[in-house]
Amino acid sequence: MKSWGNRPGEISHLLNPAFCGEIIRRTLIAYQQKSETNLEFPLIYLVLPITLHRETRERIELSSRNKMHVWLQANQDIRIGFSERAKQLVPITNEAIQFLLNQRALEIGVEGDLRVTPYRRKKIEGYSSGEIQDIMKKAEKVGKWFSSAGTTSTIFTMWGVRP
Known part of the structure; x- marks a missing residue:
């Protein structure tokens, strides 16, 4: 991973650990609930590969009660290139996890499970509408999907990737 000074501005602004961490945190909260x-x-x-990819995110319907596997059957083309996107976002995900751990907003359990811990988050303007809000809402939907989609290996298989 390049140092912050050597990253293109778009990457350092759009994929910063705080923003990506909040996406992850919202997914975890929805999953736990x-x-x-x-x-x-x-x-x-x-x-992150699901929620940050515009085409994928735009096809996720918040009002739909479809399970993830049903949605993936109807949107099979979404999986094209998914494994490469997921691979490219591993370092970004790792940075977001480190950020959340440093902020004490996330804990890793003995079993290797992730849980959100209560922490004081500052209110940031701009999260109540537009694309950022859409990303956050879709992240919550992904958390709900994961909670009822089966085992980890089943979910990875549905998306056509291996852990």
Whole structure:
């Protein structure tokens, strides 16, 4: 991973650890609320490639009650290039996880599961509308999908990737 000074401006602004960490945190909260368990660590690496990819995100309908596997059947072309996107976002996901751990907003359990901890988050303007809000809402939908989609290996198989 390049140092912050050597990254293109768009990358350092759009994929900063605080923003990506908030996406991950929202996914984890929705998962925990729906399943009453904690997310298994490997699944965290699917969150950013799903929610940050515009075409994928735009096809996720918040009002739909479809399960993830049904949605993927109807949108099979979404999986084209997904494994490469996921691979490219591993370092960004790692930075976001480190940020959340440093802020004490995330804990890794003994079983390797992830849980959100209560922490004081400053209110930031701009999260209430537009593309950022859409990303956050879709991240919550992904958390709900993951909670009812089966095992980690099943979810990875649905997306056509391996942990």
